[in-house]
Amino acid sequence: MTATDPQQAFESEHGGMPAILIHEASLAEHPEIAALYERCGYSGGVSADDTILVAVRAESLVGVVRLCSERRVAVLRGMQVLPEFQRQGVGRALLEEFLSRLDDVVCYCIPWSYLEQFYGSGGFERCEPRNVPDFLAKRFSIYNKQGRDVLLMRRIVSK
Numbered sequence: 525m526t527a528t529d530p531q532q533a534f535e536s537e538h539g540g541m542p543a544i545l546i547h548e549a550s551l552a553e554h555p556e557i558a559a560l561y562e563r564c565g566y567s568g569g570v571s572a573d574d575t576i577l578v579a580v581r582a583e584s585l586v587g588v589v590r591l592c593s594e595r596r597v598a599v600l601r602g603m604q605v606l607p608e609f610q611r612q613g614v615g616r617a618l619l620e621e622f623l624s625r626l627d628d629v630v631c632y633c634i635p636w637s638y639l640e641q642f643y644g645s646g647g648f649e650r651c652e653p654r655n656v657p658d659f660l661a662k663r664f665s666i667y668n669k670q671g672r673d674v675l676l677m678r679r680i681v682s683k
Contacts, residue, residue: 544614546621549576549588556585564604577621579605579614587614589622591631597657598626600633619646628681632660637673648677
């Protein structure tokens with residue numbers, strides 16, 4: 525797998541390892557993305573309507589994140605990095621590229637609670653269910669009932 529548009533690709537060197545390339549996924553890459561999600565234990569799936577960013581290192585897919593428009597609300601979903609590539613800058617590179625595509629849009633996410641600082645570094649702030657769209661508050665409630673230790677977060681753009 526290679527970046528389809530080198531000018532849109534984001535490169536990051538880390539400790540002498542091959543560069544991390546970030547690019548927007550094509551439809552042809554969806555099966556590989558689904559396989560990465562399965563390997564990570566994530567069941568959120570992919571949609572042709574999503575903007576999907578992938579991280580590639582040495583020709584291999586190592587991470588993914590999706591920008592979804594749900595009921596005209598921007599939602600960060602499915603940030604996954606293969607375990608053997610975590611803590612090597614892959615997630616950070618994905619988040620930075622994701623944020624560069626938001627423009628002046630409010631965005632929400634429901635991350636694991638231990639990732640609060642990570643998403644906070646991108647401008648996301650913890651918020652209460654009463655301060656998010658109803659469909660996200662309901663999703664959050666379902667996740668809590670399933671025993672998932674997650675947070676509601678939103679990124680508000682300062683004008």
